[in-house]
Amino acid sequence: MNDNNELDRMSSGIGGLDIVLQGGFFRGGLYLIQGTPGTGKTTLANQICFNHVARGNRAIYVTLLAEYHARMVQFIGRMSFFDESKIPDQLSYFSGFRVLREEGLPGLLTLVRREIIAKKVSVLVIDGVIAAQRSAEHDQAFNEFVHELQGIAIATHCTLFLVTSADRDAKTTPEHTMVDGILDLSDHSVGWSMPRALHVVKVRGSAYLRGKHAYKITDDGVVVYPRIEALLTEPSTAAHGGQERVTTGIAQLDTMLGGGLPSGSPTLLLGPSGIGKTTFGLQFLSRCSDSAPGLMMGFYETPARILAKAQQVCRPLVNLLGNGAVELLWQPPIDDSLDAYGERLLTAVRRRGVKRLFLDGLGALQSAPAAAERMRQYLPALTNELRIQGVTTLYSLEAANIVGPETRTSFGDLSVLAENLVLLRYVELRSRLHRLISILKVRDSDFDPFLHEFFLTDQGPAVNASAASPRGD
């Protein structure tokens, strides 16, 4: 234990939640976990207990008018954090409702106090606090109960969690002002999906990541994904300021770009369906090595299909996939949060020190809940972190129109995303479709402004050295 004036932290055992809380809970703190029914309050509280006892500590879970213990154990018993061997020596389940009914709040306080001391526990949960609130003769009695709980927590250094239901439009109540921290769990309809959000309403004496953060309830319990744009407000390391160029794997395209892609920069490869965006991306990855590993994150094509494509048009990549210099991260565009995608991507990048990233099908991110309102903050935050990690990134994005002079996408302003912009498009000329490539933008650099015709060959894309003729000859 630290000096009495210093507040120790206690990990929740949930990585994303500790990040949101910027270090976990304060030992001896009193926290409120609130949420509407079905949002995982009881799962979260149990998970905190099991994670705590897994570190050799003791905890007690007290229920008031909540689930029967047997039913609760049946549900949480299927989750990976559940460890039967910890019950009851390290983790006990008690009901406090009978005591509450017969002896009121003072009786419940006595029970809590004596059990914390007798069993030397350092985490105690009271689930179903609404029953205690309703049993109070008046508001002041419940306030005194909360105040005394806080005193118990401080004196015993035991971290207390009160679990309670909250209406969607819950007003601030006295206990909200008295507790040291409030975690609010909620879900809401977005079209046909119901994304879950964790919101730290307050934490006394500490910074925390404000706003909503996505979470899921999985077989591993509650998994929290800190909101990318909140998490990456501060760069994780010093910015990567390299001026060197990185080859695209296509010599003529490098020439058009003025020597390749600026190292550590994001490039948007824009074009209609079927024009060869993925083939360009594979070529980009074919220049990876053990010292400059690569990653492809794709949303639509399975790893097997990507491998088959590489065997057809980019054989050097097959070897790199085989020896692990390039990794395929397949992420079906399911009903997941932007932050879950971002977390998976950044974890894969950091784990292997990835230097080349090809994110195939950027538009898939738009199917994530709240993508439309968040994209202008999310993508720059993600892109900036990739730049800081020294990753040269190629994003492919599908253009809505197949043929014609205009290029429309489902994304709005592309400048927030791309420092370099490469456009692929079809042009119809003399009853034949031609594939053209052009550069629209390169960071701090001049570039070849002409359109060039390109062909997809079994060696990958082949770009004509001379500018395309307007007559097609």
Add this chain to the structure above:
Amino acid sequence: MATVLVVDDEFGIAELFEAILEDEGHRVLTASNGRHGLEVLAKERPDVVFLDYMMPVMDGANMLRRMTADQKLQHIPVVMMSSIPEAAVAERCSGYVKFMRKPFYVSQVTDVVDELVGRSAPPDA
């Protein structure tokens, strides 16, 4: 008719036993933890005790230990109840005659009582 003591902290369990067994003509005593249970046993001699394993103040293992150490109480059959498997309970205590894993069915309760104390006559009309 038998006298059954149910020792369980969880609200609703003792009430459930009362509903099940009183209909069968049995008398049901209740206590909310091991200490209360021993207080009841100081005044009453039930034919069987249903004892919850995890309770505040005094848990089921402790109460059973006190009962088996007491010549006046050690003959009373004890049915241990818990939401955790019997193997985990058996590691920590012994001396109970039966184990019931929670959640259980009504028929299990009546079957166990019938087995331990014999089927009693239906209540007088």
